[in-house]
Amino acid sequence: MKRYLILEDGTVYPGEGFGADTLTVGEVVFTTGMVGYQEAITDQSYANQILVFTNPLIGNYGINSEDNETLQPQIKGVICHQVARVPSNWRMTEALPSFLTKHHIPGIQGIDTRELVQKIRQHGTLRGTITDSAANVSKVVEELKQAIPTKGIISKVSTKQAYVNPGLQRNVVVIDFGMKTSILRELNKRDCNVTVLPANVTARQVMDLHPDGVLLSNGPGDPSEMTSAAAMVAKIEQQVPVFGICMGHQVFALANGAKTYKMKFGHRGFNHPVRDLATSKIAFTSQNHGFAVDPSSIVDSDLRITHIEINDGTVEGLVHIKYPAFSVQFHPDAAPGPHDAAALFDKFMKMIDDHKEVQTYAEA
Incomplete structure (x- = not known):
């Protein structure tokens, strides 16, 4: 089945189609991840984007029922050099092409992805x-x-109704901007009682749940559109510990007077080196974002930069100097990817516990 990729600059790439037989339009972006095509395709941060895989072969271990980051992927298309003809893995439940067909996602293979990525x-x-x-x-x-x-893509991918993922320990509210399931998995590991709320929730609705902490999730699109969410965060950070991830990091920055900008081609992959400025230690991180925080806008704010990306100096972490609140641009849940930064969830747990101790002491 002949299929074509046409770019806005007029370039036409002929290839062979797989997956759904449907026309699609989106931003063409690329990931440098060597594995994890299932997690990438189901990551809602790729909503309305057409994803180029730089690894020359994908689909070789099929699709399984456990590694989806969402049940309804919002990606607009898949581009690769080759899809495996005979996938094999003991966890596999179906092949990649049939998964894409089921979710109405077209794919194209046979393209020189090296040339395409160079163009981007x-x-x-x-x-x-x-x-x-x-x-x-x-x-x-x-x-x-x-x-x-x-x-306006976040309104499409965010949950429409609140729901609970029960646990016995800390009461954590997650604001869903397009949340990866792996974030819930990390909170489950720590036995948190999690309530997931829509992106348009108000500060009063959040605080009515008496959370011990609030996590701002990842998500797609332009953070500058999230003015209401930023206003909500500006209120709750004064009352309860806050942890932002990816889009949550950018919304946290906006809530404190910083600005964001669109990157030339973004960071997408599992091998991005990030330096912790406090320790000078390097972590290899999983990332998926096309916008970043403007470092010059942080100078006169109540934020301090905690992490930077080594390759281009991008702001990768922030902490509030007055309130128990911090954020990172990368994914500490890293599914898939290196687990160098997983301890940030433990840092959030400790921040919650310390805040509760201070509150208890103040009330006594």
């Missing part, structure tokens, strides 16, 4: 379409230039 790195993120026809490319290009694939 040189020119920045490009909008594109996966289609069965390369006719009338000029019209397609004009339509792509008008598309804004990720505008």
Whole structure:
């Protein structure tokens, strides 16, 4: 089945189709992860994006029922050099092409992904379409230039109703901006009683649940759209410990007067080196983001930079100098990826416990 990738600059890549037989439009981005295609495809931070896999072969261990980051993936398409013809793994429940077909996600293989990634790195993120026809490319290009694939996307991927993931220890509220299931897994490991709330929740609704701590999840899109969420965080951080991850990191920054900007091609993969400025230790991290916090906007704020990305100096961590609140741009849940930063969840637990001790002492 012949299929084409058409980019907004007019470039046409012919290839072979797999997965769903449907036209799609989205931002074309790439990941450097060598494994974890299932987790990436089901990560809602890729909502309305077409994902290029730089590893030349994907699909070789199929899809299993345990590693999804969401039950309803919102990715718009998959691009790779080759999909495995005969996948095999003892955990496998189906092959990648059938999984994509079931979720109405088209794929294209046979493309020189090295050339495509070089183009994205040189020119920045490009909008594109996966289609069965390369006719009338000029019209397609004009339509792509008008598309804004990720505008308002968090309202689509966030939970519409609150739900509880029960535990016996700390009472943690998670604000769902497009949360990965792996975040819940880390909180479950620590026996937290978790209540997941929609992205448009108010500070009063959060505090009515009497949380011991609040976690701001990852998610897709432009953080500058999240003005209501930032206002909510600005109120709750004064009352309860806060931990932000990825989009949560950016919303936390906005809540404290910082600004964000769109990166040229973002960070997506599992091998990004990050330095902890307090210890000078390096952690290899899992990342998926196309926006970052502007370091110049932090100078006059109540925030302090705690982590930076070694390759380009991107702000990767923040802490509030007055309140028990911090954030990181990377994914300490790392599913998949290195687990160098998993201890940040323990740091959040300790912050909660210390805050409760101070409150108990003050009340006594």
